[in-house]
Amino acid sequence: AQSVSQHNHHVILSEAASLELGCNYSYGGTVNLFWYVQYPGQHLQLLLKYFSGDPLVKGIKGFEAEFIKSKFSFNLRKPSVQWSDTAEYFCAASGNTGGFKTIFGAGTRLFVKA
Amino acid sequence: EADIYQTPRYLVIGTGKKITLECSQTMGHDKMYWYQQDPGMELHLIHYSYGVNSTEKGDLSSESTVSRIRTEHFPLTLESARPSHTSQYLCASSEFGYSYNEQFFGPGTRLTVL
Numbered sequence: 001a002q003s004v005s006q007h008n009h010h011v012i013l014s015e016a017a018s019l020e021l022g023c024n025y026s027y028g029g030t031v032n033l034f035w036y037v038q039y040p041g042q043h044l045q046l047l048l049k050y051f052s053g054d055p056l057v058k059g060i061k062g063f064e065a066e067f068i069k070s071k072f073s074f075n076l077r078k079p080s081v082q083w084s085d086t087a088e089y090f091c092a093a094s095g096n097t098g099g100f101k102t103i104f105g106a107g108t109r110l111f112v113k114a
Numbered sequence: 115e116a117d118i119y120q121t122p123r124y125l126v127i128g129t130g131k132k133i134t135l136e137c138s139q140t141m142g143h144d145k146m147y148w149y150q151q152d153p154g155m156e157l158h159l160i161h162y163s164y165g166v167n168s169t170e171k172g173d174l175s176s177e178s179t180v181s182r183i184r185t186e187h188f189p190l191t192l193e194s195a196r197p198s199h200t201s202q203y204l205c206a207s208s209e210f211g212y213s214y215n216e217q218f219f220g221p222g223t224r225l226t227v228l
Binding site: 004009032034036042043044045046049051090094101102103104105106107 | 118149154155156157159162172173204206214216217218219220221222
């Protein structure tokens with residue numbers, strides 16, 4: 001069955017700390033991977049996505065993610081977080097199987113202390 | 115400005131009432147979706163549409179129904195609301211054709227059924 005698993009539900013960091021949020025997926029066939037972010041009071045929006053080519057993907061606000069096919073992982077990283085990165089982060093997968101439907105993880109709530 | 119809108123943002127109603135959650139987009143997108151989201155849980159797809167007069171049920175069983183008479187409009191209806199329907203409902207849209215197309219989300223409707 002298709003699924004997306006996020007390792008941590010809640011993460012608390014101090015400003016300038018490094019961030020890594022884990023994401024593992026189970027999806028048959030060619031897979032496209034996404035990280036979405038929801039800042040407090042705002043819509044869910046795309047942070048970055050991978051669909052082919054360089055497995056290291058760079059997104060907005062200094063975020064990046066690495067697709068490791070052998071580990072079925074797509075972890076999100078940022079070298080130095082800011083207070084404004086406080087948000088909920090969702091990993092998601094879609095592909096040509098399953099009717100193009102997107103499967104979302106349960107989300108990770110990140111709180112950055114100033 | 116192209117966007118996706120949902121009304122109402124918050125709704126508290128009694129058991130047995132009929133309700134319609136509105137979703138409109140000015141993105142010009144063919145595909146639209148409804149997700150149900152509970153705190154700390156995955157977004158669950160409950161309905162989607164490929165275009166006008168196309169509606170499909172998603173992975174999560176839902177007692178709601180949807181219609182797609184116009185490209186930009188994708189309302190969700192509950193004929194008789196129950197406390198088990200209490201949740202957040204997110205509407206989204208995407209361009210048709212490729213599984214790597216990102217989804218654009220509305221602000222959500224938080225429904226409470228007493």
